[in-house]
Amino acid sequence: MADFKTAFLFTLQHEDSTRSGKVTVDAGGLTRFGIAQKFHPDLPEQFFTGPAEDALAEAEKIEERDYWEAMRLVEVENQNVANKLFDMGVNMGVRQAAVYAQRAVNSQGQQLTEDGVIGSKTLAAINAIKSQIFYGLLCQFSAAHYRHVAAVNPAQAVNLAGWLKRAEA
Numbered sequence: 001m002a003d004f005k006t007a008f009l010f011t012l013q014h015e016d017s018t019r020s021g022k023v024t025v026d027a028g029g030l031t032r033f034g035i036a037q038k039f040h041p042d043l044p045e046q047f048f049t050g051p052a053e054d055a056l057a058e059a060e061k062i063e064e065r066d067y068w069e070a071m072r073l074v075e076v077e078n079q080n081v082a083n084k085l086f087d088m089g090v091n092m093g094v095r096q097a098a099v100y101a102q103r104a105v106n107s108q109g110q111q112l113t114e115d116g117v118i119g120s121k122t123l124a125a126i127n128a129i130k131s132q133i134f135y136g137l138l139c140q141f142s143a144a145h146y147r148h149v150a151a152v153n154p155a156q157a158v159n160l161a162g163w164l165k166r167a168e169a
Contacts, residue, residue, distance in 0.1 A: 001075060002082030004068045008060055010083040011090050014166045021052025027156060033059035034090045040066075063090060070094050071118045078131035084138045085118075091166065092145060100145070101126060104137035142167035 015034035016022060028036025030048045032055050037043065040062065047055050067089040068074070076082040088097035095116035102114045105125040112122055126134065146163035150156050 001077065002073055002079050004064050004074065004086075006079055007068065007073065007083045007086040008063060011063070011087045014087060014091070014169065019052065019056060021055055023048050026159070027153075035059045035062055039093075067094055071098060072123060073118075075123045075127075077127045078135075081126065081131050081135055081138070084135055087166070087169070088138065088142055091163075092142075096145070098122070100138060100141040104134055104141060105129060107137060108133070139167055139169075 011034060012019070016032075021032060023030055023032045025031070026036070028038040030037040032048055035043065035047070035058075037048070043058075047058055063086075068086055071085060071089055071094055073082045073086055076085065085097055085101055088100065098116045098118045099114050101118060102112045102116075102122055105112050105122065106114070108129055110125050112125060118126075143164055146160060146167055150160040150163075
């Protein structure tokens with residue numbers, strides 16, 4: 001079964017590879033270590049202004065609870081697939097990542113409802129597909145998602161090159 005810490009380190013490479021604690025401002029508002037203020041409005045200001053080590057520890061707790069556990073990724077048999085799904089969840093949201101996982105499964109002949117919830121049926125289907133094929137499909141759906149976001153919101157187009165690099169990872 002997949003390991004959270006490995007997935008967290010994979011995603012951290014996209015969010016803040018140097019672990020500097022740099023705070024960015026984007027459509028999610030203030031963002032640090034992949035945690036956006038818009039989606040976590042209860043975070044104290046200290047998360048964004050305090051020491052990087054403290055913020056990183058808090059980000060790890062939040063991402064394990066709100067993304068890893070919410071998507072039941074410990075039940076994914078292939079670590080690379082779990083890494084990718086986790087990264088997608090952190091970047092585009094758990095529901096959207098789950099819809100793309102279900103869509104990828106369905107493209108291989110399954111009949112899952114694309115409800116954005118990774119449950120037992122979705123997990124069984126993910127684990128039944130050859131991991132390299134599934135991973136490639138997740139990369140394709142991610143890239144299409146990011147292109148769509150940039151097309152409908154031109155202000156986000158400045159992020160497209162980085163998003164596409166992330167989609168390929």
